[in-house]
Amino acid sequence: MLTVQNVTKRFGSFTALEDINLEFGKGVYGLLAPNGAGKTTLMKMIVTLLFPTKGRILCDGKEILSMGESYREKIGYLPQEFGYYRNDSPRQYLRYLGALKGLERRAAEVRIDGLLEKVGLADVKDKKMKKFSGGMVQRVGIAQALLGNPEILVLDEPTAGLDPKERARFRNLISEFSKDRTVILSTHIVSDIESVANRIVMLKDHSVYCDTDCSSLCGMMGGKVFECSVPQKDADSFEMSHLVISRREETGQTHFRFAQDGEKGLPPQAKPVQPDLEDVFLYIYRED
Numbered sequence: 001m002l003t004v005q006n007v008t009k010r011f012g013s014f015t016a017l018e019d020i021n022l023e024f025g026k027g028v029y030g031l032l033a034p035n036g037a038g039k040t041t042l043m044k045m046i047v048t049l050l051f052p053t054k055g056r057i058l059c060d061g062k063e064i065l066s067m068g069e070s071y072r073e074k075i076g077y078l079p080q081e082f083g084y085y086r087n088d089s090p091r092q093y094l095r096y097l098g099a100l101k102g103l104e105r106r107a108a109e110v111r112i113d114g115l116l117e118k119v120g121l122a123d124v125k126d127k128k129m130k131k132f133s134g135g136m137v138q139r140v141g142i143a144q145a146l147l148g149n150p151e152i153l154v155l156d157e158p159t160a161g162l163d164p165k166e167r168a169r170f171r172n173l174i175s176e177f178s179k180d181r182t183v184i185l186s187t188h189i190v191s192d193i194e195s196v197a198n199r200i201v202m203l204k205d206h207s208v209y210c211d212t213d214c215s216s217l218c219g220m221m222g223g224k225v226f227e228c229s230v231p232q233k234d235a236d237s238f239e240m241s242h243l244v245i246s247r248r249e250e251t252g253q254t255h256f257r258f259a260q261d262g263e264k265g266l267p268p269q270a271k272p273v274q275p276d277l278e279d280v281f282l283y284i285y286r287e288d
């Protein structure tokens, strides 16, 4: 169990995070917030690359900063920007990291081959990474985070640059891996965590806005999301006066999905729809 207790992080006079309280047990936690909300800052404190200005982070009741190596060996981390040697192949790179982690050589070989298979890089495991696409490099990053079989896996924007097929593969990998472990992943791509996260943590105004499961979160928006079509000539003024979630042009008409509190001023043709996480995200961050 990882406990973030009254954590504030300041950079000079700028407060990035204020009085954060969170508990991470077993399961997948999705940290969902827009750019600049403090996701990376929080994750770096969890992996001890940054230190809280106030407050503390505990692992099973012990302060992580006092645990040193015994904490770090529990952790797998994919930084938002991860560094690697361009002339290395994925296998060489993972062997090197395995040696740093003190993994036994033969066991490391088996694990590396298994992981590269799982992230879909078995065919290119001996090719130099400088020839890789962004998504391929990202998958090497995911493999290195899993290398030490960590109890706590922290992934900062793991799906950045992945195509839909690879995103699906990633979700399966995380679901399989997360049994009996803690996985914390950040994203601003809603669909990445809708199906995989047991809990969703949203940050807003430097604080925790919510910490709940997806269906309760969508439940909060019940009765607030609608769809309707309006004549194209009225579409721009409709968009100006409503909180539009999506807009699609059709022949002669424009179809809107929008959110609003209550039914005041609701167009008569508007129909309520089942809210999804994307609606919640756009609603919560409507002024950000």
Ligand SMILES: Nc1ncnc2c1ncn2[C@@H]1O[C@H](COP(=O)(O)OP(=O)(O)OP(=O)(O)O)[C@@H](O)[C@H]1O
Pocket (backbone or CB within 6 Å): 011, 014, 016, 033, 034, 035, 036, 037, 038, 039, 040, 041, 042, 080, 188
């Ligand atoms: N070393 C630093 N010095 C000063 N300000 C910083 C530093 N690191 C982060 N910040 C600021 O703290 C805020 C939170 O940044 P952070 O990188 O944690 O956001 P994020 O949620 O990860 O954003 P993104 O989605 O773009 O990755 C931002 O306003 C950022 O400018």
Ligand SMILES: [Mg+2]
Pocket (backbone or CB within 6 Å): 039, 040, 041, 080, 156
């Ligand atoms: Mg970030």
